[in-house]
Amino acid sequence: MVPREVSSLIGMQYCLLGTFFVVILNYGGTSMDGKTQVVEAIKKALPDVNQEDIESKIERPKDNKNGDYAFPTFFLAKIKHQAPQMIAADLVKEIDQSGFENVVVAGPYINFFLNKAQIAAGILSDIITDPENYGNANLGNGGNVPIDMSSPNIAKPMSMGHLRSTVIGNSLANILTKVNYNPIKINHLGDWGTQFGKLMAAYKMWGSEEEVKADPINTLQKYYVRFHQEDKENPALDDDARAWFRKLEDGDEEATYLWKWFRSESLKLFMKIYDLLGIDFDSYNGEAFYNDKMDEVVQMLEDKGLLQESKGAEIVDLEKYNLNPALIKKTDGATLYITRDLAAAIYRKRTYNFVQSLYVVGNEQQNHFKQLKAVLKEMGFDWSDDIHHIPFGLITQGGRKLSTREGRVILLENVLDDAINLARKQIAEKNPDLKNADEVAKQVGVGAVVFHDLKNERLNNFDFNLEEVVRFEGETGPYVQYANARAQSILRKAGNPDLTNVNMELGDADAWEVIKMLGQFGETVQRASREYEPSVIAKYSLQLAKGFNQYYAHTKILVDDDEKLARLALVTAVSDVLKSSLSLLGVQAPDEM
RNA sequence: GGAGCGCUAGCUCAGCUGGAUAGAGCAUUCGCCUUCUAAGCGAACGGUCGUGAGUUCGAACCUCACGCGCUUCACCA
Numbered sequence: 001m002v003p004r005e006v007s008s009l010i011g012m013q014y015c016l017l018g019t020f021f022v023v024i025l026n027y028g029g030t031s032m033d034g035k036t037q038v039v040e041a042i043k044k045a046l047p048d049v050n051q052e053d054i055e056s057k058i059e060r061p062k063d064n065k066n067g068d069y070a071f072p073t074f075f076l077a078k079i080k081h082q083a084p085q086m087i088a089a090d091l092v093k094e095i096d097q098s099g100f101e102n103v104v105v106a107g108p109y110i111n112f113f114l115n116k117a118q119i120a121a122g123i124l125s126d127i128i129t130d131p132e133n134y135g136n137a138n139l140g141n142g143g144n145v146p147i148d149m150s151s152p153n154i155a156k157p158m159s160m161g162h163l164r165s166t167v168i169g170n171s172l173a174n175i176l177t178k179v180n181y182n183p184i185k186i187n188h189l190g191d192w193g194t195q196f197g198k199l200m201a202a203y204k205m206w207g208s209e210e211e212v213k214a215d216p217i218n219t220l221q222k223y224y225v226r227f228h229q230e231d232k233e234n235p236a237l238d239d240d241a242r243a244w245f246r247k248l249e250d251g252d253e254e255a256t257y258l259w260k261w262f263r264s265e266s267l268k269l270f271m272k273i274y275d276l277l278g279i280d281f282d283s284y285n286g287e288a289f290y291n292d293k294m295d296e297v298v299q300m301l302e303d304k305g306l307l308q309e310s311k312g313a314e315i316v317d318l319e320k321y322n323l324n325p326a327l328i329k330k331t332d333g334a335t336l337y338i339t340r341d342l343a344a345a346i347y348r349k350r351t352y353n354f355v356q357s358l359y360v361v362g363n364e365q366q367n368h369f370k371q372l373k374a375v376l377k378e379m380g381f382d383w384s385d386d387i388h389h390i391p392f393g394l395i396t397q398g399g400r401k402l403s404t405r406e407g408r409v410i411l412l413e414n415v416l417d418d419a420i421n422l423a424r425k426q427i428a429e430k431n432p433d434l435k436n437a438d439e440v441a442k443q444v445g446v447g448a449v450v451f452h453d454l455k456n457e458r459l460n461n462f463d464f465n466l467e468e469v470v471r472f473e474g475e476t477g478p479y480v481q482y483a484n485a486r487a488q489s490i491l492r493k494a495g496n497p498d499l500t501n502v503n504m505e506l507g508d509a510d511a512w513e514v515i516k517m518l519g520q521f522g523e524t525v526q527r528a529s530r531e532y533e534p535s536v537i538a539k540y541s542l543q544l545a546k547g548f549n550q551y552y553a554h555t556k557i558l559v560d561d562d563e564k565l566a567r568l569a570l571v572t573a574v575s576d577v578l579k580s581s582l583s584l585l586g587v588q589a590p591d592e593m
Numbered sequence: 594g595g596a597g598c599g600c601u602a603g604c605u606c607a608g609c610u611g612g613a614u615a616g617a618g619c620a621u622u623c624g625c626c627u628u629c630u631a632a633g634c635g636a637a638c639g640g641u642c643g644u645g646a647g648u649u650c651g652a653a654c655c656u657c658a659c660g661c662g663c664u665u666c667a668c669c670a
Binding site: 052056057070072195326340364430455472476514531536554560569 | 596598606610612613614615618629630631633634637639650655663664665666669
């Protein structure tokens with residue numbers, strides 16, 4: 001019952017890394033951002049209003065004819081006993097306009113137009129001088145954040161549901177790194193439980209070694225489904241399964257051998273998918289890892305007098321949290337899911353001394369995590385508040401929940417293969433001379449699937465539709481990748497000139513629309529980290545790609561004039577930020593496609 | 594019944610802490626490759642923001658009630 005060798009090794013290595021993770025990063029740019037400038041100007045004209053009020057009222061107009069920032073004066077009407085229009089008209093006279101291109105009254109609003117060329121140069125220069133660190137912030141002070149993610153079940157194929165947990169967790173890890181947390185990606189494998197009893201029973205009845213070796217997961221899956229079909233007719237099968245699981249728990253040689261074998265075969269196949277996705281983990285400590293750590297937890301509960309007997313089972317009452325009691329031990333003395341998770345939570349606190357602990361697990365388990373936190377709270381662990389369940393919506397097919405038992409699954413492998421093949425076909429059509437076409441097809445195909453999963457709010461359910469997932473046009477991953485590839489293509493044609501010291505002042509409206517978005521990257525990253533929401537980044541990348549495509553369509557970049565190098569700086573900066581955004585999502589950005 | 598999430602254009606979804614005529618993509622129709630990648634750009638069409646009250650100078654957003662959908666509610670994970 002010793003968990004995988006690999007896992008403990010990697011876990012240990014990590015701890016060391018975590019301890020030494022002190023890095024000096026460049027946080028944010030050097031130029032003053034537009035909003036601060038607006039706040040300063042208003043503050044001087046309104047000395048008796050406090051700064052927070054001003055800051056909170058300032059907004060970014062949807063329509064750019066209303067300026068880059070706007071200040072509504074409604075809230076001053078009561079204080080000044082004047083109509084907002086009057087206040088705005090008076091106020092604008094008091095404002096020092098020297099740092100702006102224009103400051104105008106529009107009814108009850110004061111609209112600020114920034115000095116575009118100057119701000120543009122500041123933003124572009126910030127990006128180009130240090131593209132890697134552009135948008136970084138120090139929100140986390142290097143604190144450890146274990147992320148429980150992916151967590152597929154051994155002997156079952158990875159489904160679209162696991163993809164969600166995997167890519168959301170991975171993206172959150174990337175985002176948290178950018179705001180200076182130290183994420184620890186934990187693959188909490190489903191490598192223990194009564195399903196192994198069923199699997200062993202099924203294998204002994206109908207299985208063969210050759211068959212399993214040829215196609216491990218699908219074969220095991222087949223046994224599992226068949227077991228569930230037949231035990232409806234023949235309930236005695238369940239007793240057989242229970243007996244096998246008992247054997248496993250008691251360390252029976254054959255059972256243990258089969259367990260290890262199933263586990264390692266499964267893991268091999270999972271690794272292929274993780275490689276394709278470009279995702280790795282810091283720990284593979286799954287459920288089995290906590291087998292020997294639950295007694296202590298039960299003892300602690302006992303010592304603190306939290307354990308009660310109810311209907312023959314051991315529970316922790318959570319009445320005062322308005323929750324159902326947490327079942328710690330079954331009538332037969334066996335532990336349950338929550339017991340294991342309690343052990344895991346405590347282990348993680350001890351091992352990583354986390355500042356936050358995240359669980360990227362489906363929305364349908366939210367009750368479980370509420371209970372988990374409540375029990376830890378009852379145990380006197382204040383750090384229970386640092387545990388956050390990051391739920392995500394259900395994937396359905398034809399409106400129905402996917403069910404492994406009923407064999408209704410969407411195999412992730414198939415989806416990825418379909419996407420890659422389609423990408424390969426498109427390349428053959430649109431860019432037949434591309435050298436590393438197979439590699440790019442992988443990047444584009446996988447990118448489409450991953451991006452599709454991250455583009456909408458986590459909690460939205462979605463009904464699986466292959467055509468939609470592997471779509472390459474419109475609001476998709478390939479759309480963003482394509483914008484970057486176009487940018488790279490221009491830079492190649494221009495001979496990749498050194499741009500570090502060129503004049504980057506661009507004042508035209510088309511360029512400004514793009515540059516303004518570039519300037520919003522940092523706040524976007526912070527919002528994504530605050531809300532644990534990768535879709536914020538995905539949406540941003542789409543918007544930036546769209547802005548760039550528009551610029552590209554309307555502005556000829558490679559013409560020899562005074563602003564050519566400035567335009568190339570813009571193209572470089574766009575590519576840098578698009579790459580950063582995609583990388584935060586875990587999506588590759590090929591230079592050609 | 595308790596708890597949670599959702600309801601915005603034909604479909605899929607944005608809409609940041611309430612703010613100026615509610616925005617994209619897909620689909621449909623129509624334009625744009627004599628050279629920076631058309632996986633693109635542009636235009637048209639399309640919405641009583643589930644319903645009803647309330648708070649507010651102002652509500653898709655906040656409060657309450659109701660309707661519909663999904664998830665979950667002790668011996669699975």
